[in-house]
Amino acid sequence: MPAKPKWAQLAELIRGQIASGELHPGDKLPSTAQLCKEHGVSAGVVNHAMIVLKTEGLVEGVHGLGVFVAERSDT
Template identity: 45%
Template sequence: MPPRYRYEQIADDLAKRIASGEFPPGSKLPSRRELIERYEVTEPVIDRAMQVLRIKGMTETLPGVGVFVAE
Protein backbone atom coordinates (compact mmCIF):
# COMPACT_ATOMS: atom_id res chain seq x y z
CA MET A 1 0.00 0.00 0.00
CA PRO A 2 1.49 3.37 -0.98
CA PRO A 3 2.16 5.97 1.70
CA ARG A 4 -0.71 8.38 2.32
CA TYR A 5 -0.57 12.12 2.53
CA ARG A 6 -1.01 13.61 5.99
CA TYR A 7 -4.16 15.49 4.93
CA GLU A 8 -5.74 12.16 3.91
CA GLN A 9 -4.93 10.66 7.29
CA ILE A 10 -6.45 13.65 9.07
CA ALA A 11 -9.58 13.61 6.87
CA ASP A 12 -9.99 9.88 7.57
CA ASP A 13 -9.56 10.40 11.30
CA LEU A 14 -12.13 13.19 11.38
CA ALA A 15 -14.52 11.12 9.22
CA LYS A 16 -14.25 8.23 11.69
CA ARG A 17 -14.90 10.59 14.58
CA ILE A 18 -17.97 11.96 12.79
CA ALA A 19 -19.23 8.43 12.02
CA SER A 20 -18.74 7.35 15.64
CA GLY A 21 -20.93 10.19 16.87
CA GLU A 22 -18.14 12.14 18.54
CA PHE A 23 -19.18 14.99 16.24
CA PRO A 24 -22.95 14.50 15.64
CA PRO A 25 -24.83 16.12 12.73
CA GLY A 26 -25.06 19.87 13.13
CA SER A 27 -22.12 20.08 15.53
CA LYS A 28 -19.21 22.40 14.96
CA LEU A 29 -15.78 20.89 14.34
CA PRO A 30 -12.78 22.23 16.27
CA SER A 31 -11.29 25.44 14.93
CA ARG A 32 -8.49 25.44 12.37
CA ARG A 33 -6.04 26.49 15.09
CA GLU A 34 -7.15 23.64 17.38
CA LEU A 35 -6.78 21.12 14.55
CA ILE A 36 -3.32 22.47 13.67
CA GLU A 37 -2.24 21.98 17.29
CA ARG A 38 -3.89 18.55 17.64
CA TYR A 39 -2.39 17.07 14.47
CA GLU A 40 0.84 19.10 14.56
CA VAL A 41 0.61 20.21 10.93
CA THR A 42 0.48 23.44 8.96
CA GLU A 43 -2.62 25.39 7.97
CA PRO A 44 -2.64 24.22 4.32
CA VAL A 45 -2.72 20.57 5.48
CA ILE A 46 -5.83 21.23 7.60
CA ASP A 47 -7.44 23.21 4.78
CA ARG A 48 -6.91 20.29 2.40
CA ALA A 49 -8.36 17.81 4.91
CA MET A 50 -11.41 20.06 5.35
CA GLN A 51 -11.77 20.22 1.56
CA VAL A 52 -11.85 16.41 1.38
CA LEU A 53 -14.61 16.23 4.01
CA ARG A 54 -16.60 18.95 2.22
CA ILE A 55 -16.29 17.15 -1.15
CA LYS A 56 -17.51 13.92 0.49
CA GLY A 57 -20.55 15.84 1.74
CA MET A 58 -19.68 15.25 5.39
CA THR A 59 -19.28 18.91 6.37
CA GLU A 60 -20.58 22.34 5.51
CA THR A 61 -18.58 25.54 5.90
CA LEU A 62 -20.14 28.80 6.99
CA PRO A 63 -17.60 31.54 6.21
CA GLY A 64 -16.60 33.42 9.33
CA VAL A 65 -18.50 30.97 11.55
CA GLY A 66 -16.90 27.54 11.20
CA VAL A 67 -17.15 24.05 9.80
CA PHE A 68 -20.18 21.98 10.77
CA VAL A 69 -21.07 18.31 10.36
CA ALA A 70 -23.68 17.95 7.61
CA GLU A 71 -27.20 17.10 8.75
Protein backbone atom coordinates in the same frame (compact mmCIF):
# COMPACT_ATOMS: atom_id res chain seq x y z
CA MET B 1 3.51 1.07 0.52
CA PRO B 2 3.93 4.83 0.99
CA ALA B 3 2.36 6.50 4.00
CA LYS B 4 -0.88 8.37 3.47
CA PRO B 5 -0.53 12.13 3.10
CA LYS B 6 -1.22 14.03 6.31
CA TRP B 7 -4.36 15.63 4.88
CA ALA B 8 -5.74 12.16 4.08
CA GLN B 9 -4.94 10.95 7.60
CA LEU B 10 -6.73 13.95 9.13
CA ALA B 11 -9.75 13.55 6.84
CA GLU B 12 -9.90 9.85 7.74
CA LEU B 13 -9.78 10.67 11.45
CA ILE B 14 -12.63 13.19 11.23
CA ARG B 15 -14.60 10.87 8.94
CA GLY B 16 -14.26 8.15 11.59
CA GLN B 17 -15.40 10.52 14.35
CA ILE B 18 -18.51 11.34 12.33
CA ALA B 19 -19.21 7.66 11.50
CA SER B 20 -18.80 6.57 15.13
CA GLY B 21 -21.15 9.26 16.41
CA GLU B 22 -18.41 11.06 18.32
CA LEU B 23 -19.24 14.06 16.13
CA HIS B 24 -22.94 14.69 15.48
CA PRO B 25 -24.70 16.66 12.73
CA GLY B 26 -24.49 20.33 13.61
CA ASP B 27 -21.36 19.94 15.77
CA LYS B 28 -18.71 22.57 15.14
CA LEU B 29 -15.27 21.28 14.26
CA PRO B 30 -12.21 22.78 15.96
CA SER B 31 -10.71 25.81 14.24
CA THR B 32 -7.93 25.44 11.70
CA ALA B 33 -5.46 26.71 14.31
CA GLN B 34 -6.69 24.18 16.87
CA LEU B 35 -6.47 21.29 14.40
CA CYS B 36 -2.95 22.40 13.38
CA LYS B 37 -1.83 22.41 17.00
CA GLU B 38 -3.56 19.13 17.96
CA HIS B 39 -2.24 17.18 14.97
CA GLY B 40 1.07 18.94 14.34
CA VAL B 41 0.19 19.87 10.77
CA SER B 42 0.11 23.05 8.69
CA ALA B 43 -2.98 25.08 7.82
CA GLY B 44 -2.68 23.82 4.24
CA VAL B 45 -3.04 20.23 5.45
CA VAL B 46 -6.16 21.13 7.47
CA ASN B 47 -7.65 23.08 4.56
CA HIS B 48 -7.06 20.21 2.14
CA ALA B 49 -8.73 17.76 4.54
CA MET B 50 -11.72 20.11 4.91
CA ILE B 51 -12.08 20.44 1.14
CA VAL B 52 -12.17 16.66 0.82
CA LEU B 53 -14.75 16.30 3.62
CA LYS B 54 -16.89 19.09 2.14
CA THR B 55 -16.77 17.40 -1.27
CA GLU B 56 -17.94 14.17 0.38
CA GLY B 57 -20.83 16.08 1.99
CA LEU B 58 -19.68 15.27 5.53
CA VAL B 59 -19.02 18.84 6.65
CA GLU B 60 -20.12 22.30 5.58
CA GLY B 61 -18.47 25.65 6.08
CA VAL B 62 -20.41 28.66 7.27
CA HIS B 63 -18.56 31.85 6.41
CA GLY B 64 -17.42 33.62 9.55
CA LEU B 65 -18.65 30.86 11.87
CA GLY B 66 -16.62 27.76 11.11
CA VAL B 67 -17.00 24.24 9.79
CA PHE B 68 -19.84 22.03 11.00
CA VAL B 69 -20.77 18.38 10.62
CA ALA B 70 -23.39 18.20 7.86
CA GLU B 71 -26.85 16.83 8.42
CA ARG B 72 -27.03 13.25 7.21
CA SER B 73 -28.88 12.88 3.93
CA ASP B 74 -29.02 9.07 4.08
CA THR B 75 -31.69 8.97 6.79
